[in-house]
Amino acid sequence: MPITTDLSPRSFWREIRASDDDWNSLDPGIAGSMLVQMHLIRAFEEKVLDLAGQGLVHGPAHSAIGQEGGAAGSAVAMRPGDQVNGSHRAHHQFLAKALGYVVPKGLDPAAPFAAPVRDLSKRTLAEILGLAQGFCKGRGGSMHLRWAASGNLGTNAIVGGGVPMAAGAAWAHKRAGTGDVVYTYFGDGATNIGSVLETMNLAAAWKLPICFFIENNRYAVSTHVEETTAEPRLSSRGLAFGIPAFQVDGMDALSVYLASDAANRIMRAGEGPVIIEADVYRYFHQNGPLPGSAFGYRGKEEEAQWRARDPLEALAREMMERQMLGAETLEGLRAACQSLMAEVAGELVETADGKRRIVPALWPEESFRDFGLRGDLSEFDGARIEELESFAGALEPEAKFIDIVARVMDRRMAQDDRIVVLGEDVHRLKGGTNGATRGLSEKYPDRILGTPISENAFTGIAAGMAADGRVRPVIEFMYPDFMWVAADQVFNQIGKARHMFGGENAMPLVLRTKVAMGTGYGSQHSMDPAGIFATAPGWRIVAPSTPFDYVGLMNAALQCEDPVLVLEHVDLYASTGAAPAEDLDYIIPLGRAKVVRAGRDVTVLSYLSMVEQSRAAAERLGVDAEIIDLRSLDRAGLDWETIEASIRKTGNVLIVEQGAAGTSYGGWLADELQRRVFDWLDQPIRRVHGAEASPSISRVLEAAACARPQDIEAALRSVMADQGRPIAAE
Secondary structure (H helix, E strand, O other): OOOOOOOOOOOOEEEEOOOHHHHHOOOHHHHHHHHHHHHHHHHHHHHHHHHHHOOOOOOOOOOOOOOHHHHHHHHOOOOOOOEEEEOOOOHHHHHHHHHHHHOOOOOOOOOOOOHHHHHHHHHHHHHHOOOOOOOOOOOOOOOOOOEHHHOEEEEOOOOOOOHHHHHHHHHHHHHHOOOOOEEEEEEHHHHHOHHHHHHHHHHHHHOOOEEEEEEEOOEEOOEEHHHHOOOOOHHHHHHHHOOOEEEEEOOOHHHHHHHHHHHHHHHHOOOOOEEEEEEOOOOOOOOOOOOHHHHOOOOHHHHHHHHOOOHHHHHHHHHHHOOOOOHHHHHHHHHHHHHHHHHHHHOOEEEEOOEEEEOHHHOOOHHHOOOOOOOOOHHHOOOOEOOHHHOOOOEEEEEEHHHHHHHHHHHHHHHOOOEEEEEOOOOOOOOOOOOOOOOHHHHOOOOEEEOOOOHHHHHHHHHHHHHHOOOEEEEEEOOHHHHHOOHHHHHHHHHHHHHHOOOOOOOOOEEEEEEOOOOOOOOOOOOOOHHHHHOOOOOEEEOOOOHHHHHHHHHHHHHOOOOEEEEEEHHHHOOEEEEEOOOOOOEOOOOOOEEEEOOOOEEEEEOOHHHHHHHHHHHHHOOOEEEEEOOEOOHHHOOHHHHHHHHHHHOOEEEEOOOOOOOOOHHHHHHHHHHHHHHHOOOOOEEEOOOOOOOOOOHHHHHHHOOOHHHHHHHHHHHHHHOOOOOOOO
């Protein structure tokens, strides 16, 4: 018979309920603020559903009617420097945090609403309707609400997608030592999302001041929580990660306030994250003005039982029993909230020809469509620019590429204490798996962050750091294939953030990764991600092929206010070339290609290790090829002036890349070239790329899957043959 011992978790898990003593000692100002917030939110949400029912909300209307207690109870416990983010159902949280910002001294049920409350209501409703005066200028709508000044970091349409970003903001607070905290709100459905669980683990390991606030409304659209998890008490998730957790009745705003106050004391003391699970209930369906019973997944009796516990009525009843509130004041509050929402809606919507419509003048201009997809690069005004040919400083003629990678990062971290490096093993192995961070963990131990194998979480945390503005994160993906693990954060969050939230919020983040074709690491460690990133909005891409260029391009990436993918290649790491001996402070501008070999027969466009292979192939064959190192690969960064000038001269184009056909960079580049330079071409654009299959482990099959020197030579021969100048066989 084995000996068994019951084990105890490291953290507590407890229910918290307001007692009669808590009610009797409740500050009337706090009670009044919670009540006014809930009534304003209720009236706002009712107006949104009214407009949705009229067909005036383009897109979803995820109301939180019935869930106001969780938002108001937690927001009233916050201080101005605290921040929040949420998911697609977040009007109530957005408004609760913003109301605390615009009326910091609290709200009085008997007082008329001041202008800031009216303006907040109007701008929020305008955003939900997609109008130019909204907080995100109409781009965010119902699901993407951001007002950084008020502490609202941005809500999110990807279930659980914003949770890692909230942890990034929490990391910035911890480093700043402000004592401020972050609340990230999400529902029962998100508690089974990998990014949420990964972030809980990392936040606990790093003791981040973040509250994981679970609004358990029991339904993920129409699926009941007990259908999806064996433990429907979702605050139990904290036990696995050593996170203290509270379970609370979310229909009782005071109990939520007490739980939040307790959580804040833990977080502000530097003891790490907390979970609060608030049991709440949304009165309506996932989207729109009908109840869930109309869709058959829950019954009217269940809905009635929850409505009988309405959080607005519950708080008012307790206040009236303690003579904090009179019936007349309560009726006046309800009427004032409804009147306010009717007024602001009346300024956004009109009747024309007997039909209700958005006031036409309020729509954004179509010319605003792409504004802010990336920044304008004004951050580079006055920057010192260098090229190898004009560099006047001392040069090290045979500098090793990988040594330069570590040296330039060392220089930038010494100059800018905002820079933080995150990634797997970056703090170990004498500089990570390739030596790119050599010596940095010893010099900057608090800024070289070795992470768990949780790409989705640490990438999102870096995004939150960048959005905060006090940190410039550098992520290292050990291999680019791992971007698929973090695809939501890379593409849905980081790449879209600036544009989605109105075009003005910066996202200064660098993602380093290496192309490892030829190393025998197989199908899941060998891709070239340039083609994927080039077709994803928001990203800038640089691909240095020499040590000197690496310095200038990395410096530019670290100065840029947009997210930048810095591509490296393992074939280049061991290579040598000219690099500055001491001066590591210049930039090479984003969007500047380089002619590395002049010629008149054909323009060869390439990047990374294929630049030198293309040059060598042309010289072996005696082809007068003009070789252009693209260096910047994103749509906004292509140097069309240099490319077009070359094609006007040569009349022929060959695009050379190493990677697979399916994720090819050259495919979209050739398409763009056809439209831009068709009249100057003497023959179709030629391309060199790898096979359809990903590289295999076998040395023979791996070589066959990648573009090789003989493929470049074959393409050059074909180009010359079609010019009527075939190259003699060797």
